[in-house]
Amino acid sequence: MYAHENGQHYGLLADLECGTALWLRWAGPDVELVVLPDCPVAGRGPDREGCCLFAGHATQHTWEEPHPMEDPCTS
Template identity: 75%
Template sequence: MSAHEDGDHYGLLDDLEYGTALWFRWGGTDAELVVLPDCPVAGPGPDREGCCLFADHAEQHTWGDTVEEISCTS
C-alpha cells in the first residue's frame, strides 16, 4: 500500500476463494485477521491486470505506486 503514518495498516497473508483474501490488519495496539473482498478495479493498458489490494482501500491502486510492471502473483 502507499506509505502512510495514520490509520490501519494491512499485510496480505493468503488468497482464499475467488475474489477474497486473508489480511492481517493492525493499528495502534489492535491487530486482527480479516477476510476482505478483492479490489474490483482493472488497471490501465492492454493487460488490464487487477489491483492487488482489497475493495475500498485508501489511496492508489497497486499499479499507481510503480513505473515498472509487477505481477500480483510473483
Template identity: 70%
Template sequence: MSAHEDGEHYGFLDDLEYGTALWLRWCGTDVDLVVLPDCPAVGPGREGDGCCLFADHAEQHTWEEAHPVEEVPCTS
C-alpha cells in the same frame, strides 16, 4: 499500500477462495485477521493488471505510480 502514519494498516497473508483474501489489520496495538474481497479495479490498457489490494482500499491502486520514497543510507 501507500505510506501513511495514522489509521489502520494492512498486510496481505494469503489468497482464499476466488475473490477474497486473508489480511492482517492493525491500528496501534489492536490486531485482527480479516477476510476482505479483492479490489475489482483493472488497470488501463487492453491487458490491464488487476489491483492487488482489497475492495474500498484507500489511496491508489497497485498499478498506479507511487510517490518516490526517500532513501536513507544504512550507515552514517
C-alpha cells in the same frame, strides 16, 4: 511524518477463495484477522492488470504510479 504512520494498516496473509483474501489489519497495538474482497478495478492498458489490494482501499491502485510524498525511500 509519512502517511502510513497513523491510522489503520493492512498486510496480505493469503489468497482465499476466488475474489477474497485474508488480511491482517492493525492500528497501534490492536491487530485482527479479516477476510476482505479483492479490489475489482483493473488498469487501462492492454494487459488490464488487476489491483492487488482489497475492495474500498484508501490509496492508489497497485498498478498506478506512487505519489512522490508516499515513498519514504526518496526522502
